[in-house]
Amino acid sequence: MAPYPLPMASPLLPLVMAPVAFAAVLAFIVRPRSVRIPIKGRHVFISGGSSGIGLALARLAATEGARVSILARSAARLQEARDAIRLATGVDVAIFSADVRDADAVANAMEEAGPVDVLVCNHGVFTPQELEKQDLEEVRFMVEINLMGIFHLIKAALPAMKQRAKATGLPASIAIMSSQAGQVGVYGYTAYSASKFALRGLAEALQHEVIAHNIHVSMIFPPDTDTPGFAEEHKRRPDLTNIIAGSSGGMKADDVAKKALNGIKSSRFIVPCNFEGSMLSIATAGLSPQSSFFTALAEVLGAGFMRFMGLCFQWNWFSLIEKWHSKKKNM
Amino acid sequence: MASPFFLFLLLLPFAILLLVLAAIVRPRPVRIPLKGRHVLVTGGSSGIGLALALRAAAEGARVSILARDPSRLQDARDAIRLATGVDVAILAADVRDPEAVARALGAADPVDVLVCNHGVFLPQELERQSLEDVRFMVEVNLMGTFHLIKAALPAMKQRAKESGLPGSVAIMSSQAGQVGVYGYAAYSASKFGLRGLAEALQHEVIADNIHITLVFPPDTDTPGLAEEHKRRPEITKLIAGSQGCMKADDVAKKALNGIKSGQFVVACNFEGYLLYVATVGLSPQRSCLMAFVEILGVGFMRFVGLCYQWSWFTSIEKWHAKTKSG
Numbered sequence: 001m002a003p004y005p006l007p008m009a010s011p012l013l014p015l016v017m018a019p020v021a022f023a024a025v026l027a028f029i030v031r032p033r034s035v036r037i038p039i040k041g042r043h044v045f046i047s048g049g050s051s052g053i054g055l056a057l058a059r060l061a062a063t064e065g066a067r068v069s070i071l072a073r074s075a076a077r078l079q080e081a082r083d084a085i086r087l088a089t090g091v092d093v094a095i096f097s098a099d100v101r102d103a104d105a106v107a108n109a110m111e112e113a114g115p116v117d118v119l120v121c122n123h124g125v126f127t128p129q130e131l132e133k134q135d136l137e138e139v140r141f142m143v144e145i146n147l148m149g150i151f152h153l154i155k156a157a158l159p160a161m162k163q164r165a166k167a168t169g170l171p172a173s174i175a176i177m178s179s180q181a182g183q184v185g186v187y188g189y190t191a192y193s194a195s196k197f198a199l200r201g202l203a204e205a206l207q208h209e210v211i212a213h214n215i216h217v218s219m220i221f222p223p224d225t226d227t228p229g230f231a232e233e234h235k236r237r238p239d240l241t242n243i244i245a246g247s248s249g250g251m252k253a254d255d256v257a258k259k260a261l262n263g264i265k266s267s268r269f270i271v272p273c274n275f276e277g278s279m280l281s282i283a284t285a286g287l288s289p290q291s292s293f294f295t296a297l298a299e300v301l302g303a304g305f306m307r308f309m310g311l312c313f314q315w316n317w318f319s320l321i322e323k324w325h326s327k328k329k330n331m
Numbered sequence: 332m333a334s335p336f337f338l339f340l341l342l343l344p345f346a347i348l349l350l351v352l353a354a355i356v357r358p359r360p361v362r363i364p365l366k367g368r369h370v371l372v373t374g375g376s377s378g379i380g381l382a383l384a385l386r387a388a389a390e391g392a393r394v395s396i397l398a399r400d401p402s403r404l405q406d407a408r409d410a411i412r413l414a415t416g417v418d419v420a421i422l423a424a425d426v427r428d429p430e431a432v433a434r435a436l437g438a439a440d441p442v443d444v445l446v447c448n449h450g451v452f453l454p455q456e457l458e459r460q461s462l463e464d465v466r467f468m469v470e471v472n473l474m475g476t477f478h479l480i481k482a483a484l485p486a487m488k489q490r491a492k493e494s495g496l497p498g499s500v501a502i503m504s505s506q507a508g509q510v511g512v513y514g515y516a517a518y519s520a521s522k523f524g525l526r527g528l529a530e531a532l533q534h535e536v537i538a539d540n541i542h543i544t545l546v547f548p549p550d551t552d553t554p555g556l557a558e559e560h561k562r563r564p565e566i567t568k569l570i571a572g573s574q575g576c577m578k579a580d581d582v583a584k585k586a587l588n589g590i591k592s593g594q595f596v597v598a599c600n601f602e603g604y605l606l607y608v609a610t611v612g613l614s615p616q617r618s619c620l621m622a623f624v625e626i627l628g629v630g631f632m633r634f635v636g637l638c639y640q641w642s643w644f645t646s647i648e649k650w651h652a653k654t655k656s657g
Contacts, residue, residue, distance in 0.1 A: 029640075140474065148465075162458075188534075197526050198527070209457060315357045
């Protein structure tokens with residue numbers, strides 16, 4: 001018989017119940033609900049698929065049994081990519097040549113390719129420079145390709161994707177390759193960050209619009225990645241951008257592709273590619289949807305500390321900028 | 332007798348945090364005077380822009396307003412003269428045209444405070460929206476702002492150097508630039524883009540004593556909003572309809588105060604404040620007190636944000652179920 005309530009338990013009980021209750025609420029509210037998006041035997045369409053991350057994605061998807069199409073501007077590079085993938089995997093990918101800036105060309109290519117199950121808007125260009133020095137043509141180049149180009153792809157693919165998802169009963173995916181520069185804007189990246197930040201606004205709204213059609217949006221946020229595009233970009237980087245961004249770890253295209261594909265298959269809205277990226281994603285989670293209970297928990301618990309880390313980063317960056325300028329003045 | 336000691340122990344980490352923040356917050360705080368200085372407001376012939384121009388003129392600034400339509404510009408000038416006795420300069424240009432913008436800014440005096448306030452918004456599901464409409468919003472809201480900054484920046488830097496006074500580039504975003512919701516793919520894209528621009532730009536112009544401010548108003552009672560409301564998809568109304576509406580003059584007041592204190596992010600009402608903390612990301616913060624609030628609040632705000640998304644996705648689900656059976 002224990003007629004008396006245990007005196008020690010009472011103050012502890014709410015202390016234990018509160019976080020458990022909180023976790024239960026969190027598990028209940030995370031939306032959209034998590035789904036598995038199969039790619040075996042399904043049509044995966046990758047823009048910017050003839051080199052860099054796109055090529056790595058195409059190879060990986062082909063290896064996993066997907067039916068792959070790649071889109072890019074240069075027919076020659078597309079053929080090289082097709083040969084490379086055939087050599088590596090034995091699989092033939094379909095190739096489509098179009099400039100994503102041309103809405104009609106994109107629509108034609110999409111029609112030729114047939115209904116898409118997984119649309120990977122991976123193409124992108126980046127030329128870092130101080131806005132004051134940068135030509136407006138270059139700014140426009142980045143916005144046209146990185147932002148409008150993706151609008152063109154989605155507009156062209158969406159109707160058939162909806163049909164397809166309905167007919168097969170399988171979830172589809174629209175994956176968008178962003179960048180860590182789409183999570184924080186730093187020196188030299190006004191136009192590039194603008195184009196990449198914009199993709200997030202697009203993605204958040206789009207997810208609301210297509211969820212009822214069983215289409216799931218994923219955004220991938222790679223760091224500097226070892227690609228031909230990156231080699232080009234590095235030559236042009238302003239000093240200060242190198243000093244600020246140089247500390248960020250670089251990744252191999254294959255590793256980014258692996259993380260990207262895993263994120264797409266688990267229908268994650270935000271897909272970071274490395275540890276730094278995960279931290280950055282927690283810091284910049286904002287009001288993005290989150291389908292994973294565990295990630296939601298990490299975000300809620302970690303956001304405060306990540307904000308502090310972010311402020312430390314900004315302190316570091318502004319100090320570097322200050323030092324660089326005073327050094328220049330003294331020269 | 333033990334309690335004050337425990338209280339001290341409890342508050343100590345917070346006090347230490349505040350002290351550390353006071354040391355590290357960047358950029359450093361700044362006051363940006365408006366009196367007697369040249370304030371250029373784009374989209375200044377109506378809505379929030381007109382309210383901004385009125386306020387700035389009333390505070391003794393030398394104001395120019397830029398818009399497309401010369402007759403609306405003249406109406407605005409008359410209205411401001413009537414209300415404040417001050418004459419503002421008017422500049423007619425379409426922000427989509429970089430040459431027209433460069434000409435207009437070249438003809439005007441060097442700018443001290445550039446307020447990129449113009450904007451258009453056409454809500455519609457991306458699947459239904461024409462690419463022309465998408466392009467319209469990106470061209471006006473995003474490229475237009477690039478055009479203005481490119482045109483104004485060189486003279487602004489000169490001016491800030493000569494006068495020794497801080498300059499400001501203020502950009503009117505929107506709560507749709509903090510979270511994307513149903514019907515706003517193109518609009519949110521254009522407004523999110525402005526944040527990437529602003530964060531990078533602050534790094535680039537801080538050494539020239541120019542300070543960036545991003546303003547995030549909610550739905551504001553303007554002619555623009557009346558137009559937009561007619562076109563809103565039902566689901567957008569369900570989701571965004573609950574948001575309170577603000578008066579243009581109140582938004583202008585908040586915006587101008589934020590510009591004068593060099594705040595990077597300016598929220599306009601309580602809801603906006605919560606949204607700003609939730610989406611603060613890696614934005615710079617000059618105030619150690621605000622930084623402190625952000626650190627303590629952002630975790631809970633993430634939770635609140637997830638609740639909002641739950642509510643929105645549930646509304647969307649219900650609406651579709653109703654439409655199917657309806």
